[in-house]
Amino acid sequence: MAESVWTPMLTPGHYFTRIARALARIGDKRLAAVGFATAQLPVLSALRDGEKKSQTELARWAKVEQPTMAQLIARMERDGLVQREPDPADRRSSLISLTQTAREQLPAGREILRQGNVEAMRGLSDAEVETLLGLLKRVLANVEAMEG
Amino acid sequence: MAESVWTPMLTPGHYFTRIARALARIGDKRLAAVGFATAQLPVLSALRDGEKKSQTELARWAKVEQPTMAQLIARMERDGLVQREPDPADRRSSLISLTQTAREQLPAGREILRQGNVEAMRGLSDAEVETLLGLLKRVLANVEAMEG
DNA sequence: TGTTTATGTATAGGCCCCTATGTACATCGA
DNA sequence: TCGATGTACATAGGGGCCTATACATAAACA
Numbered sequence: 544m545a546e547s548v549w550t551p552m553l554t555p556g557h558y559f560t561r562i563a564r565a566l567a568r569i570g571d572k573r574l575a576a577v578g579f580a581t582a583q584l585p586v587l588s589a590l591r592d593g594e595k596k597s598q599t600e601l602a603r604w605a606k607v608e609q610p611t612m613a614q615l616i617a618r619m620e621r622d623g624l625v626q627r628e629p630d631p632a633d634r635r636s637s638l639i640s641l642t643q644t645a646r647e648q649l650p651a652g653r654e655i656l657r658q659g660n661v662e663a664m665r666g667l668s669d670a671e672v673e674t675l676l677g678l679l680k681r682v683l684a685n686v687e688a689m690e691g
Numbered sequence: 692m693a694e695s696v697w698t699p700m701l702t703p704g705h706y707f708t709r710i711a712r713a714l715a716r717i718g719d720k721r722l723a724a725v726g727f728a729t730a731q732l733p734v735l736s737a738l739r740d741g742e743k744k745s746q747t748e749l750a751r752w753a754k755v756e757q758p759t760m761a762q763l764i765a766r767m768e769r770d771g772l773v774q775r776e777p778d779p780a781d782r783r784s785s786l787i788s789l790t791q792t793a794r795e796q797l798p799a800g801r802e803i804l805r806q807g808n809v810e811a812m813r814g815l816s817d818a819e820v821e822t823l824l825g826l827l828k829r830v831l832a833n834v835e836a837m838e839g
Numbered sequence: 840t841g842t843t844t845a846t847g848t849a850t851a852g853g854c855c856c857c858t859a860t861g862t863a864c865a866t867c868g869a
Numbered sequence: 870t871c872g873a874t875g876t877a878c879a880t881a882g883g884g885g886c887c888t889a890t891a892c893a894t895a896a897a898c899a
Contacts, residue, residue, distance in 0.1 A: 549739060549801055551732040552754065554808055555820075556714045558827040561754060563711040564856070565834040566704045571857095571884085582885060584699040591697060599847055606700065606709060611886050613848070618884080635847045635894050653697055660702055665833050671826065672703075678815065678823045679706040685813050686713040712886070719854085719887090730855060747877055759856050761878070766854080783864050783877045 555682075566663065573655045577648040578622065582615055584656060586625070587641065591649060595638035597630065619645075703830075714811065721803045725796040726770065730763055732804060734773070735789065739797055743786035745778065767793075 551557055570581035579587065585605035589596060596604075602612035616639060619625045624645040630636040641649075664672050699705055718729035727735065733753035737744060744752075750760035764787060767773045772793040778784040789797075812820050 549736050551736050551804060552752075554804065555811065555824060555827065556711075556718070556729075556804075556808060557733075558824070558831055559707055559711040559714060562827065562831050562834055563704075563707040565831070565838065566707060567885090568857075569834065569837050570704070580884080581704075585705075588697050588699050597847070604700075607885085608887060609848075610850080610888085613850090614885075630847095633847075633895075635892095637848090656699060656702065656704075659837075660704060662837055663703065663830055663833050666829060667826065674822065675826045675830070676703060676706070678819065678826070679703065679710065681814060682811055682823070683706055683710050683713070686710055686717065686811050689717050689807075689810055690713065715855090716887075728854080745877075755855085756857060757878075758858085758880080761880090762855075778877095781865075781877075783862095785878090 566659070570656070570659055573659065574652055577651045577655065578624070578644070579648065579652045583619055583624065584652070586612075586615065586619065586639075587645065587649060587652065590625070590639065590641045591646075593640065593646075595628070595640045597633075597636045597638060599636075601639065710811075714807070718804070718807055721807065722800055725799045725803065726772070726792070727796065727800045731767055731772065732800070734760075734763065734767065734787075735793065735797060735800065738773070738787065738789045739794075741788065741794075743776070743788045745781075745784045745786060747784075749787065 567581050574580055586601055589601060589604050598612050598616055599609060601616070602609045605612065607615075616625060616627075620627065623642055625639050626642055627637040627639055630638050664675075667675065715729050722728055734749055737749055737752045746760055746764055747757060749764070750757045753760065755763075764773060764775075768775065771790055773787050774790055775785040775787055778786050812823075815823065
C-alpha cells in the first residue's frame with residue numbers, strides 16, 4: 544500500500560483506529576445526555592434484565608482485560624450506575640447489578656446507540672452493510688489469531 | 692442489529708473497536724523489537740527523509756489533537772527517537788526531526804507494519820481488500836461528518 | 840486432608856486519546 | 870503602531886485500555 548511515499552495513515556489499520564475513535568467520541572458525547580458512556584454499553588446490556596454478574600464474567604463478555612473492567616465498574620459505581628453485593632457462593636467475588644437509575648435510562652441509551660450506527664452506515668445499502676460486517680468479522684478473526 | 696437480545700458487541704462500532712485494539716496490541720508488541728510503537732508511525736513517516744516539522748503540523752498529519760501529539764513527542768524524545776530545535780522563524784514553535792537511531796530503524800519498522808497488514812487481511816482476495824478499504828473510507832467520512 | 844493449582848480481585852504503572860484552559864508570540868487591520 | 874484576533878505550546882485532569890504482580894479463596898488431587 545503506497546510505494547514511493549510511505550503513509551501508515553492510508554493503511555487499513557489506521558482507518559480502523561480513526562473510525563473507532565470517532566465513534567467513541569460521538570457516542571460518549573451523545574450518551575452523556577443519559578449518563579452513559581460507550582465503554583459501559585456491554586455491561587449495561589449484560590445486566591439489563593436484573594442479572595447479577597461477577598467482574599470476571601463482565602470482562603469476558605465485554606472482551607476487555609480484568610483490570611480494565613475493574614476500573615470501569617469502579618467508575619460506574621461512583622456514578623451510581625451499578626451496585627455490588629457479596630457473592631454468597633464465593634467469598635472472593637462480588638455480584639454486580641444495575642441500579643434503578645441505570646435501568647430507567649437503558650431504553651434511551653439503546654436508542655442513541657442504534658441511531659449512531661444507522662448514521663455511521665449512511666449511504667451504504669443493506670447489502671453493503673452485510674458485506675462490511677462479514678469482512679469485519681473475518682479481519683477480527685485474523686487479528687485475534689495473530690495474538691497467540 | 693439483534694432484536695430480542697440487545698448486544699452492543701454485535702454492532703459495527705464494537706467490531707471497529709476490537710479490531711483497532713487488537714492491531715495496536717500486536718503492532719506495539721512487534722514494533723517494540725525496533726524501539727517503535729504504532730502511535731509513532733505517522734510521526735516517523737512524516738519525518739522519514741530528514742524533514743523538520745512543528746508539533747502542530749505533526750498533530751494534523753497524524754489526525755490527533757495537539758496535546759496528544761505533545762505527549763507522544765515527549766515520549767519519543769525521552770526514548771531518543773526525535774529531537775527538537777527552535778524554529779528560527781517563529782519563537783513559539785520548535786522543529787522536530789528524527790534522530791539517527793530512529794532513521795536507522797525505519798525500514799525495519801516499515802516492514803513490520805506491512806507484514807502486519809498482510810496478516811490482518813489474510814484470506815481476503817485483492818478485490819475484497821479493495822471493497823473493505825472503500826467501505827472504511829465511506830464510513831470514516833460518515834462518522835467525521837457526524838462531529839460538526 | 841494437606842498441598843498444589845486455578846481463579847477472582849486489587850493495585851501499580853504506563854500508553855494513548857480527549858476536552859478545557861492559560862500563556863506567549865504573530866499577524867492584521869484601523 | 871497599537872490593539873484585536875489568531876496560532877503554537879504547555880498544563881491539568883480524566884476515560885479507557887494494557888501488562889505485571891500480589892493476595893485470598895476455591896478446587897482438585899495425591
